[in-house]
Amino acid sequence: MTPIITAFERSPDGGKGLARDTRVRWALEEVGQPYEVRLVSFAQMKAPGHLAIHPFGQIPTYEEGSLCLFETGSIVFHLAEKHAGLLPGDRDARARAITWMFAALNTVEPPVLDLTTARIFEADKPWSAERLPLVKDRVRATLDKLSVYLGAADWLDGAFSAGDLLMVSVLLRLRMSGILDEYENLAAYVARGEARPAYGRAFAAQFAVNAPSAS
Amino acid sequence: MTPIITAFERSPDGGKGLARDTRVRWALEEVGQPYEVRLVSFAQMKAPGHLAIHPFGQIPTYEEGSLCLFETGSIVFHLAEKHAGLLPGDRDARARAITWMFAALNTVEPPVLDLTTARIFEADKPWSAERLPLVKDRVRATLDKLSVYLGAADWLDGAFSAGDLLMVSVLLRLRMSGILDEYENLAAYVARGEARPAYGRAFAAQFAVNAPSAS
Numbered sequence: 072m073t074p075i076i077t078a079f080e081r082s083p084d085g086g087k088g089l090a091r092d093t094r095v096r097w098a099l100e101e102v103g104q105p106y107e108v109r110l111v112s113f114a115q116m117k118a119p120g121h122l123a124i125h126p127f128g129q130i131p132t133y134e135e136g137s138l139c140l141f142e143t144g145s146i147v148f149h150l151a152e153k154h155a156g157l158l159p160g161d162r163d164a165r166a167r168a169i170t171w172m173f174a175a176l177n178t179v180e181p182p183v184l185d186l187t188t189a190r191i192f193e194a195d196k197p198w199s200a201e202r203l204p205l206v207k208d209r210v211r212a213t214l215d216k217l218s219v220y221l222g223a224a225d226w227l228d229g230a231f232s233a234g235d236l237l238m239v240s241v242l243l244r245l246r247m248s249g250i251l252d253e254y255e256n257l258a259a260y261v262a263r264g265e266a267r268p269a270y271g272r273a274f275a276a277q278f279a280v281n282a283p284s285a286s
Numbered sequence: 287m288t289p290i291i292t293a294f295e296r297s298p299d300g301g302k303g304l305a306r307d308t309r310v311r312w313a314l315e316e317v318g319q320p321y322e323v324r325l326v327s328f329a330q331m332k333a334p335g336h337l338a339i340h341p342f343g344q345i346p347t348y349e350e351g352s353l354c355l356f357e358t359g360s361i362v363f364h365l366a367e368k369h370a371g372l373l374p375g376d377r378d379a380r381a382r383a384i385t386w387m388f389a390a391l392n393t394v395e396p397p398v399l400d401l402t403t404a405r406i407f408e409a410d411k412p413w414s415a416e417r418l419p420l421v422k423d424r425v426r427a428t429l430d431k432l433s434v435y436l437g438a439a440d441w442l443d444g445a446f447s448a449g450d451l452l453m454v455s456v457l458l459r460l461r462m463s464g465i466l467d468e469y470e471n472l473a474a475y476v477a478r479g480e481a482r483p484a485y486g487r488a489f490a491a492q493f494a495v496n497a498p499s500a501s
Contacts, residue, residue: 122431122434126431126432126434126435127389127393127428127431127432128431129393137378138377138378138381140381140382140385141385141389142385142388142389142392142393143388143392144388144391144392145381145384145385145387145388145389148384148388149381149384162353163352163353166353166355166360166364167355169360169363169364170355170356170357170360172360173357173358173359173360173363173391174341174342174356174357174360176359176388176391176392177357177358177359177391177392177395178342178344178357180392180396181395181396181399181400184396185396185400185403188400188424193417193420196413196417196420197413197416198411198412198413198416198417201412201413202408202411202413202417205408205411209403213342216337216341216342216343217341217342219337219341220341
């Protein structure tokens with residue numbers, strides 16, 4: 072049965088691949104699972120039909136027969152459990168890869184989200200210019216440690232895993248700020264993720280929907 | 287083999303149970319797994335010995351023989367996979383409970399953390415008073431939807447699960463702000479979590495370490 076995901080009818084990022092459906096598309100491509108996409112408008116996201124499958128009125132969602140999921144981390148994990156390719160078979164290595172999934176979403180992403188909020192949603196506030204350096208420094212405090220940990224390794228813990236998929240996706244949100252390029256090994260790590268054929272296909276699929284030239 | 291967790295030698299919250307080791311203690315108590323605790327000072331958290339097991343220099347960590355984990359979500363999930371009591375057996379229900387684990391940590395916790403940052407770490411900033419209502423409204427925007435979803439149910443999806451354990455733990459961080467009490471059903475939901483004997487034992491264990499009267 073072909074799963075169905077939801078994505079923005081028109082992503083706010085105009086096709087940069089930063090909306091969270093890209094993470095799920097990437098996971099689907101890594102495991103070779105074909106999928107269908109149902110595009111939703113901002114109005115539809117807040118309507119009862121969509122809220123019934125996503126209580127917070129966001130995208131993406133994932134429908135597979137009777138199973139209906141939301142939360143990118145959960146959908147990626149479901150795919151990683153169901154198919155080979157995103158989690159190692161060894162018990163300890165699997166638990167560590169799952170640790171990196173949570174680290175990406177609960178340790179690294181919060182300060183990254185805070186930066187987006189500061190740069191976009193609070194850009195017009197009187198405190199914006201003075202506060203921004205503080206927010207950026209909190210991102211750096213986290214990335215300093217991540218960079219030391221990664222060192223010269225290709226991936227976070229041995230082979231590429233769902234932990235890397237989520238971490239690269241979170242770090243991609245920093246590129247426009249210039250902060251990612253302050254860390255040579257993290258920038259190379261993200262580029263390594265983007266160079267994966269599965270990421271390329273996921274990016275192209277969302278770009279086809281959201282690029283400025285898409286009708 | 288008895289697992290070992292780490293916790294603050296002296297928690298910044300003085301025993302209110304808001305440090306993340308309480309979440310892991312709670313999970314251990316729910317599944318009936320005895321554990322040992324190694325207390326670490328702030329200096330030890332940033333030293334090489336601890337960074338080798340927690341790259342971000344935080345607590346808690348979890349050691350079980352050769353396996354060494356960090357990230358509360360990951361530790362709770364590991365315990366939920368290893369023992370009965372925190373995840374349902376039914377495939378779909380299990381995936382939904384995992385969805386709520388991620389929702390607690392990646393959708394609800396970021397604005398809650400932002401509020402803590404605003405109230406504590408930016409309390410002395412010139413923008414603090416003017417910005418705080420904005421931060422509180424972002425928390426409310428998330429809680430509005432969670433409250434509607436929960437309705438009159440006892441738990442998020444049928445029986446108590448690791449999703450509830452993490453969601454209650456995240457919501458507890460809002461109590462002091464008064465925002466939790468704006469939502470009658472969410473306040474009752476949190477109280478229901480606190481009333482569980484396993485939570486009581488976890489709270490008492492961290493309180494014994496951190497209470498103002500603890501030597």
